[in-house]
Amino acid sequence: MRRGVRPGHPVRTRANREFTMPVITVRIGKGRPIETKRALVAALTQAVAETLDVSPDWVTVLIEEYDRENWATGGELHADKFGPGFGKTGTVEV
Template structure:
């Protein structure tokens, strides 16, 4: 299967009490697929430690909002979650695993 990819818009960041989520939205048009329209694919990076139920609720909410705002079917929304250790994430030259000074 071949695909055409393009990144739409800037990366989005959200932070609340040291819990960062980084989101990039990519629309992928699949050729020779049953999905004929461009699909949104969300790549979301977040600190590890969330439960399976939290992730389930999160992806359900993203899917619902995407369907309502873009007018797509739920089975056309792809979400890829990547858990990142705090030792592998830095902001402002400082690792998140380091204690506050």
């Protein structure tokens, strides 16, 4: 078995190069609208398909959402640092 290739996953070769299905994981805070997520996965899929020269059907995007109370930077929870609703469309930091 080739390194990095799992059974059942498509592989193609072109000019002695191997291509596998790209999987992108995006980690974001909870609360963004579905329309924003649709736009995100469409843009990522297009960019990856063009850059890696693979079919868009081969590109997988996983969105992992986190509550602000479960995410911290600089030693401080985002819920405390930024307040409720930070990062959602239409909110402004004050």
